[in-house]
Amino acid sequence: MKVERGLGALTVGALVALPLAFAVGSLALGAYAISPLEVCQIILARITGRDLGVDAMAASLVWEVRMPRVLAAAMVGAGLAATGALFQGLFKNPLAAPDTLGVSNGAGFGAALAIVLGLSGFGIQMGAIAFGLVAVGLAFAIVSRGRASTVTLILSGMLIGSLFSSLVSLLKFVADPTEKLPQIVYWLMGSLSGVGYDAILAVLPLYLVFMAVLFLFRWKANVLSLGDAEARSFGIDVGRDRGIIIASCSVVTALTVSMSGIIGWVGIVVPHLARMLVGPDFRRLLPASVSLGMCYLIAIDDVCRTVSAFEIPIGVITGIIGVPMFLYFIYRRKVAW
Amino acid sequence: MRLDIDNLSFSYDGARPVVDGLTLRYESPEALCILGANGTGKSTLLQCVIGAFKPTGGEVRVDGKPVGAYSARDLARCMAYIPQTHVPAFEYPVIDVVTMGRTSLIGRFSTPSAADRDSALEKLDFLGIAHLRDKPYTQISGGERQLVMIASALAQEPDVLVLDEPTAHLDFGNQYRFVKLVEQLCAQGVGVIMTTHFPDHALELGGTTAVMDGGRIEHIGPAREVVTAENLHDLYGIEVNVERVGRRLVCVPGSLEG
Numbered sequence: 001m002k003v004e005r006g007l008g009a010l011t012v013g014a015l016v017a018l019p020l021a022f023a024v025g026s027l028a029l030g031a032y033a034i035s036p037l038e039v040c041q042i043i044l045a046r047i048t049g050r051d052l053g054v055d056a057m058a059a060s061l062v063w064e065v066r067m068p069r070v071l072a073a074a075m076v077g078a079g080l081a082a083t084g085a086l087f088q089g090l091f092k093n094p095l096a097a098p099d100t101l102g103v104s105n106g107a108g109f110g111a112a113l114a115i116v117l118g119l120s121g122f123g124i125q126m127g128a129i130a131f132g133l134v135a136v137g138l139a140f141a142i143v144s145r146g147r148a149s150t151v152t153l154i155l156s157g158m159l160i161g162s163l164f165s166s167l168v169s170l171l172k173f174v175a176d177p178t179e180k181l182p183q184i185v186y187w188l189m190g191s192l193s194g195v196g197y198d199a200i201l202a203v204l205p206l207y208l209v210f211m212a213v214l215f216l217f218r219w220k221a222n223v224l225s226l227g228d229a230e231a232r233s234f235g236i237d238v239g240r241d242r243g244i245i246i247a248s249c250s251v252v253t254a255l256t257v258s259m260s261g262i263i264g265w266v267g268i269v270v271p272h273l274a275r276m277l278v279g280p281d282f283r284r285l286l287p288a289s290v291s292l293g294m295c296y297l298i299a300i301d302d303v304c305r306t307v308s309a310f311e312i313p314i315g316v317i318t319g320i321i322g323v324p325m326f327l328y329f330i331y332r333r334k335v336a337w
Numbered sequence: 338m339r340l341d342i343d344n345l346s347f348s349y350d351g352a353r354p355v356v357d358g359l360t361l362r363y364e365s366p367e368a369l370c371i372l373g374a375n376g377t378g379k380s381t382l383l384q385c386v387i388g389a390f391k392p393t394g395g396e397v398r399v400d401g402k403p404v405g406a407y408s409a410r411d412l413a414r415c416m417a418y419i420p421q422t423h424v425p426a427f428e429y430p431v432i433d434v435v436t437m438g439r440t441s442l443i444g445r446f447s448t449p450s451a452a453d454r455d456s457a458l459e460k461l462d463f464l465g466i467a468h469l470r471d472k473p474y475t476q477i478s479g480g481e482r483q484l485v486m487i488a489s490a491l492a493q494e495p496d497v498l499v500l501d502e503p504t505a506h507l508d509f510g511n512q513y514r515f516v517k518l519v520e521q522l523c524a525q526g527v528g529v530i531m532t533t534h535f536p537d538h539a540l541e542l543g544g545t546t547a548v549m550d551g552g553r554i555e556h557i558g559p560a561r562e563v564v565t566a567e568n569l570h571d572l573y574g575i576e577v578n579v580e581r582v583g584r585r586l587v588c589v590p591g592s593l594e595g
Contacts, residue, residue, distance in 0.1 A: 089427070092424075092426040092427075216446045217446070218448070219440070219443075219446075219447070219448045219449070220440070222429075222433070222437060223437045223440050225426060225427055226423075226426075226429075226434070226437060227420075227423065227424065227426075229389070229418065229420045230419075230420070230423065230486075230489075232387075232389060232409055232418075233387065233413065233416075233417050233418040233419070233490070233493075234413060234417075234437055234438060234440045234441060234489070234493060235409050235410040235411075235412070235413025235414070235440050235441025235493065236409055236410075236440060237408065237409040237410070238409070279428065279429075280427035280428055280429060281429065281433060283448055
């Protein structure tokens with residue numbers, strides 16, 4: 001008998017194959033046409049170190065321009081979808097998102113501050129991570145004085161988020177309007193256009209560590225989604241374990257946002273879609289969210305860079321697509337749980 | 338499991354005590370019914386017993402050790418608690434919810450094994466709801482869901498079930514069935530501590546009954562000695578007649594003249 005009511009071999013295959021197919025398709029896509037077959041050859045040539053007679057121009061385009069973008073889109077999509085799924089489970093709230101506790105607004109402030117101070121790309125990234133975590137820390141600090149119910153936690157997250165969003169407005173107001181203001185605005189709308197290997201490598205180790213932590217907590221997350229009193233009776237240290245999950249989610253979100261800027265709705269829409277397909281059990285929901293999140297954001301980033309001559313901010317597109325999708329879920333009663 | 342509550346006090350606001358110098362002894366697998374008017378601190382007492390609330394005074398000891406010194410995991414092996422209302426959120430199949438009861442018995446980062454699932458199935462079978470195993474537990478009746486929560490509590494294999502008004506939301510038939518189930522559990526060695534608003538249930542169960550008033554235990558003893566017309570009048574402030582019907586005792590509120 002199969003022990004874990006996890007995923008069948010077929011589903012696992014699909015969850016792995018789907019993002020790979022999206023990635024290859026995306027690497028082929030662009031003004032300079034490269035066929036998916038060529039993309040595979042280019043990747044194979046690099047991995048095996050053999051000369052498969054690939055076009056050097058195409059190879060350089062795939063490796064230097066398109067690959068970092070696809071990797072970043074996959075990381076951001078997977079991170080936001082996984083943390084969104086967990087937040088909805090922990091808060092028993094269909095509208096909970098990775099930035100419910102203010103991490104995105106905090107990160108936005110950190111990035112804007114770094115831009116105003118004239119820091120480099122790396123500085124902006126670190127500023128975003130630091131203040132994203134400061135925001136969540138503050139949200140926690142407020143409730144830890146009282147009895148921390150999830151509702152008060154959401155409330156304090158909203159307050160902190162709103163505080164940081166006002167601080168961002170203040171920075172926008174004082175920023176140099178010709179050079180720095182557009183940069184802040186652009187960062188806040190989210191974009192993967194400038195992401196290179198350096199930005200990815202800066203966050204990759206921590207990202208993998210905390211995603212692994214979230215995976216370890218997949219069963220406890222199930223139990224926590226039953227309710228605090230129930231989870232406690234089942235032997236879960238609710239305060240500690242919920243704290244670890246939320247903190248890990250916040251780190252993952254801060255890391256992804258530091259690469260891409262603020263991207264909304266991914267953490268809400270993708271987990272709902274995944275839940276429709278595999279149910280609420282995190283043993284299946286987490287892998288499904290990761291896989292679908294990768295596909296979703298890779299596809300949306302393709303739209304951003306190909307539909308018009310100029311780059312469209314990705315956060316704008318995720319909002320425009322995300323809201324009708326969510327309305328559809330409500331209409332189909334998939335959100336009413 | 339042995340429970341010693343000594344001079345326990347608890348207050349939400351630091352001023353007005355809800356539980357006020359309460360002392361109680363309990364040993365499993367006894368059935369203990371706690372009666373009390375609304376707002377006398379029954380639920381608060383249970384929260385202190387399961388260690389969710391820290392007492393402002395006095396002590397709760399489980400097998401001689403203060404309840405606060407237990408980890409959630411170790412405490413789960415002594416007792417299981419089922420809150421008054423459970424709000425289901427996600428469409429977990431019944432069998433998964435019951436398997437969650439095994440959480441304290443599996444490794445910290447592992448997921449349940451086939452044996453855990455079998456044990457969960459056994460509990461469903463025992464409660465006569467094995468046919469519900471694959472149904473989403475959001476789509477079954479309130480009475481069925483109550484049994485599912487009992488099954489998950491039993492799956493954690495505790496010495497005692499702590500139940501907060503378990504019969505409050507059940508229909509007439511299910512209330513009776515539930516009291517019979519509690520009897521059966523005690524006979525099988527699982528103790529039950531429950532609060533209730535129905536003195537009849539205490540009589541039917543026939544174990545120990547405690548009457549709580551003003552944050553303390555006013556009376557405690559065998560059900561038939563505690564559930565009396567006089568005690569019920571003091572407790573609820575209305576006339577209550579405890580009458581013999583056949584071989585059973587029933588409580589009738591108000592005058593018998595109609």
